Amino acid sequence: MLKFFAFFAVISATFAAACSNGGIEFQSVCYYFQPNETTFANAEEACVQLGGHLASVHDGFANSFIAQQASFMLHGRIGDIWIGATDLLNPGTFTWTDGSAFIFTEWQTNKTVPGEDCGSLDLSAGQWLTQDCSKQKAYVCAVKEINNSTTTTTSRTTTTAPPYHECGYDWIYLPPTKSCYGKMTKLSFNDAKIYCQKLKADLVSIHDYEEMRLVSSTLCTP
Numbered sequence: 001m002l003k004f005f006a007f008f009a010v011i012s013a014t015f016a017a018a019c020s021n022g023g024i025e026f027q028s029v030c031y032y033f034q035p036n037e038t039t040f041a042n043a044e045e046a047c048v049q050l051g052g053h054l055a056s057v058h059d060g061f062a063n064s065f066i067a068q069q070a071s072f073m074l075h076g077r078i079g080d081i082w083i084g085a086t087d088l089l090n091p092g093t094f095t096w097t098d099g100s101a102f103i104f105t106e107w108q109t110n111k112t113v114p115g116e117d118c119g120s121l122d123l124s125a126g127q128w129l130t131q132d133c134s135k136q137k138a139y140v141c142a143v144k145e146i147n148n149s150t151t152t153t154t155s156r157t158t159t160t161a162p163p164y165h166e167c168g169y170d171w172i173y174l175p176p177t178k179s180c181y182g183k184m185t186k187l188s189f190n191d192a193k194i195y196c197q198k199l200k201a202d203l204v205s206i207h208d209y210e211e212m213r214l215v216s217s218t219l220c221t222p
Helices: 040-049 060-073 189-198 209-219
Strands: 002-005 024-026 029-038 080-086 118-122 128-131 137-144 148-151 156-159 172-174 179-183
Touching: 024 060, 029 040, 029 060, 040 080, 040 137, 060 118, 060 137, 060 172, 080 128
Parallel strands: 002 179, 080 137
Antiparallel strands: 024 029, 029 137, 080 118, 118 128, 148 156, 172 179
8 A cells, every 4th residue: 555645744653563673575585774984895794784784786676675665764965875786706797795696786876997896776766886896885784584584383484575666766665565656745634645545555654663763864864
């Protein structure tokens, strides 16, 4: 269901995250968006300490998700972030630091400058850049095989990640609620409600902390 934000909302309820310590779950992976800027090697080491690696990207859905969520989580202040692509281990051939297959690419341009051996994700364009690995950047860690589960002597229950949905231009998808969010010019309450209904949407109702952060930090900008 689409939810349309129109400057009218009531904040209530609580939210239980699927990933610990502020991670966001997608495709059974917990992503951790780190705003502190550091070198590629230090970022990878920090991700290893979390139990994962710098994020590897294997399809367009994951690429869009990471770019969109990073822009939201980092409040749009950062242009690009480290992901796990590098050719330091095999010069001229990029690989992922987690050792997974390099089967998907979204390079903005081919590598032409010597010394640009690490990959970053441009949050506005959703494309990858080759960068000097010593540059200081924010980064995203991926911790795989995360199960939000309850185990007893007779059964095991596992919660999987919600599917990604392409909302369209100028809309933001929030995986925990499986909903798309957007904003419009100021209207009266009744006019806003009618407008939303024409889009098969509704005025936003806020039921958890993630929704509150999305509305207050992203949608409420002038």
